[in-house]
Amino acid sequence: MSAIQVIPLNWYLLLSTVLFTIGVLGVLFRRNAIIIFMSIELMLNAVNLLFVAFSSYLSDSKGQVFVFFIMAVAAAEVAVGLAILMMVYRNTKTTDINILNKLKW
Amino acid sequence: MITIFLILFPLLAALLLVLIKGEQVVKIAMIAAIIEFAISIFALSQFHYNANVQFEANYAWIKSLGIHFHVGIDGISLLLVLLTTFLVPIIILASFNSNYKNPSIFYSLIFLMQMALIGVFVSLDGFLFYVFWELALIPIYFICLLWGGDNRAKITFKFFIYTLAGSLLMLIGLIYLYQNTPGTHSFDIEALYLAGRGLDAIHQGYIFIAIFMAFAIKIPIFPFHTWQPDTYTTAPTAGTMMLSGIMLKMGTYGLIRWLLPVVPLGVQEWGNLAIVLSVTGIVYASCIAITQKDFKRLIAYSSIAHVGLIAAGILAFNVQGLQGAMAQMLSHGINVIGLFFIIDIIQQRTGKRDFESLGGIRNVNPQFAVLFLIVLLGSVALPLTNGFIGEFLLLNAVYQYSPWLAAFAGLSVILGAVYMLRSYQSVMLGETNAITSSFGKLSNNEKIVLAILCLAIITFGIYPKPLLDISEPAVIKLVTTITQ
Amino acid sequence: MLKLVCLVPLLPLIGFLVIGLFGKKLSKGWVSAIGCGSVFASFAISLAIFIELIGRVEKSYTIDLFSWISAGKLSIPFSFLVDPLSSLFLLIITGIGFLIHLYSTGYMSKDEGFSTFFAYLNLFIFFMLILVLGSNYLIMFVGWEGVGLCSYLLIGFWFKNTAYNDAAKKAFIMNRIGDLGFLLGIILIYVTFGSVGYYEVGQFLISGSYVSGTPVITAITLLLFVGAIGKSAQLPLYTWLPDAMAGPTPVSALIHAATMVTAGIYMIARSNLLFTMAPITMDVVAIVGVCTALFAATIGLAQNDIKKILAYSTVSQLGFMFLALGVGAYTGAVFHVMTHAFFKALLFLGAGSVIHAMSGAQDIRKMGGLKKYLPITQLTFLLGTLAIVGFPGFSGFFSKDEILAAAYESNKLLWFLGILAAAMTTFYMFRLFFLTFTGNFRGSNHQKEHLHESPKSMTIPLIILAALSVFGGFIGIPEVLGGHHFLEEFLKPVFEGSSLRITHQLSHNTEYGLMAATTFVMAASLFYAYTIYFKNKTLPAEEGEKLNPWHQLIYKKYLVDELYNTLITKPLNLISGGLHKIMENQLVDGIINGIGTIVNWASTKIRLVQTGNIGFYIFVMVISIVLILFTQMI
Known part of the structure; x- marks a missing residue:
């Protein structure tokens, strides 16, 4: 029984x-784009967790593979997203x- | 093989023409069109006068969806292919004096359209048919948009969207049929026939409405015709000729090949309404034509009247009706092109085409007056001209369907004379005025075009048998398979 | 010889093509030679065929040329039928046609459209021959429409004049109204009998598959009769014929008097089996005929244009022919067609000669005393007038008598109205004659100096026609006058089937009585005209003079043209404009454009959802996801 499995799955x-939920609420209620960004990351990490x-509890490594995928995508997203935000900030x-x-109507 | 060659050659010509610059374009276009005509004549010489599909070619295209590049020619297709290949050189010759900007693109588009039209007439696969059907719309859209007259952007847009909307309904119908094809789904024409005939009457009715809309807009049948007068009036003459002479036959051909045999019960359900609409359109358009002031618009309305009769004859669905429709498609193609060319000649010389400013051209150019008169007589269906053969057979067919409808449709005999004679009188007769006095002689290419058309009008009127014989076996086969 | 019948229409066609294509390069002499020569050659062949047919026992021959239209079971050959009826018409058409061609070489000699005129005339002869030669209804229809076209071209021959063009257009359109009826009739014949050939239809009828009075036969005959009404200018479609006088006078003589307008009579005579089996239609034909005869005659009483009078007289005489057809006297109708062709062509050509001398003037109030200047014209015109009024011994007497006798036998009222019309005919024809040729000249001095007898090319046809008008009736002297009715014998094979149903049995005394009555009425009317216009030298009222209401009404031709204008032409234009402006632009196109407008409007509303506020988008997204998950759970 590994360390992870010491704690019950419910927790x-x-x-x-x-x-x-914190991530969602952050996205919904904060107005600063960077904080929204961080909230999105939070949601991603919640999923990763x-x-x-589950990967551990089910002894199936597929879940961990997905985690790596998500991390890679998130990294790319952060790179592009922050760059866009930089440009937005410089201009506005x-x-x-x-x-x-x-960008409306 | 010939069939594929017939489709590919115009495409080749279109590609070649884009590359050529300068004065040579028109001549090369002319040569290419004549070669294409020669190919179709060769096809005619190889054709066996029976009901079978000939020169068939069948290649898998998108195998997983059961889509094939399946083409072939039977009597009905052959007549329309001949019409297309015969009219395109004439249209090109007629445009010699027009001096369109960017001629290489212009003629390239014409050939692209020819390819698509021939494709429509020879397709034996529902999907392929639909592709060619839409493909034909693209070149004419650009021809009208780039070389058209006043207010062309708006009018061309309406034309495009309107016909496209109809086509989409057809696509839905075709896909529904495809879903119902037995075994592995296929778009092959025979599979679609089986699928359509296997449905119950109500569903066949739905399919009928969906596909009929596409054809009704293209033909056009009242009340789906309102794009037509504007588009004909605005389009450049060569474009108008392509549209009226050949393109609207796509719709009538579609009725014969892709609607009536597919959903015979649907036709029983809705055919009555469709015929009534067609016949209404005849009288309606003839009435409107009477007071038109613009010659081109008048011919546009008269064209609606003529094709209305063709549609009614097809929907009456007997041998006379279909043969009459074939005859009338050929005649209408020839006559309407002649009339639009005459308008073009007048407009190039006088800058006008409204009746009030014209008159007395016969004084200046009696030869032109005679040629015009012959085309006009073909158009009002005087016996011994081509128009009569079709009109008699069509009225006969409609009569067998319903005498009252035939009598009503027959009003076009009178109304046609009213508006055509009126236009002839306003343009050609009377005293010459300042605008028409400098009319001058016809150029050689104009003479040749009109002479060929007049010859065709009279020859076909006196001895239509050779052409009618081509389509008769196929038509009889079609009628017998459906009515049994 | 009969095989040569193809040449009969072919020769004028070749004449037309040669003159039409090369007319501008040919001299007038060549044009006349080709024009007249081709028709004369046709006449010679027709005569030979006629004579040969008299000698033969079998009277009916079909000559197949080629298969014209075929589709499924429908098959229409292009073929000719030579039988007594068609050969008689061939003779009339080519004979009169040739004389009028000859006349035209003189009459049209100064016209710039000389070659065009002859081309048209030859084309007309071609189509007229096709009309009578065809062996089925559709070939007849070919000729039928073809002569209509030629009529259009020739009425509007002087095409710079708008009024003439309007008259031409009117003629064509009114003919087309009839043609539609004819065409529908042909289609109904095909649908009923499965063929449009005369022979096949006849066989069907003789075989007794249909009893007399079957509705479908009545319908067919009524439709055919509509065609005849249009072409032969009967009520209510007659108004084009007086207007058609806008054409050159030889045209009026050939097309609008002698040949084309009798096509309707030919058609009904040809369909006699059908018509005999439709008693209702026969009554309609007789009534329309007699009404037209009377109606047109009354209008003729008060007209002042020499050609218009003759035109109304033609309408009236055609009415007589329909009366004959309607009472089943087919031979009488054909007989009258023939004699009428002689004397009416003569009268028109005589009128042409007068107009030629008067430098184009046509008003008889401005004529008078022309006897002195135009002796030959005067004499031949008088003979023609005597023939048309039915003076005993002249051709018109025999044919008109035959018609009236048949009418008497059928219905006394028809006979009475016919006699009345005949009396009016006498009156207006002699009014015309006296005002034109007797008394003093009333025209301008300029015209007076110019008065001259017409050239030989014009007078010779007049003389020949005058001879025919006088003696032409002798081929149909009734039995009661000790004659042998040659024409009736000759045409017997054609009308045999019908004569089984309609028999003529008047006693000799009755026939004598009828003749006496006709002659008496004619004489009285002649005397009345003589008193007014010769003895008292009364002149017709000048333009604008006050007339009594009846006189005014017939002078204005019962205002029929105005009536048609208000009832048909104007409403049609209104409908056309209304359909275009309201139905087309507002309603049909309005709906289509409306759909476009609705899409545009909806998009302006819906796009407001795109606020640009990211927070709003995210909120909507989250809510939507929650909703979707929620619905999934349910």
């Missing part, structure tokens, strides 16, 4: 759900999404 589920936990001097609403 992982609970933690993951809490993290995910879940993947790892703000990262408030309520002000960044030019």
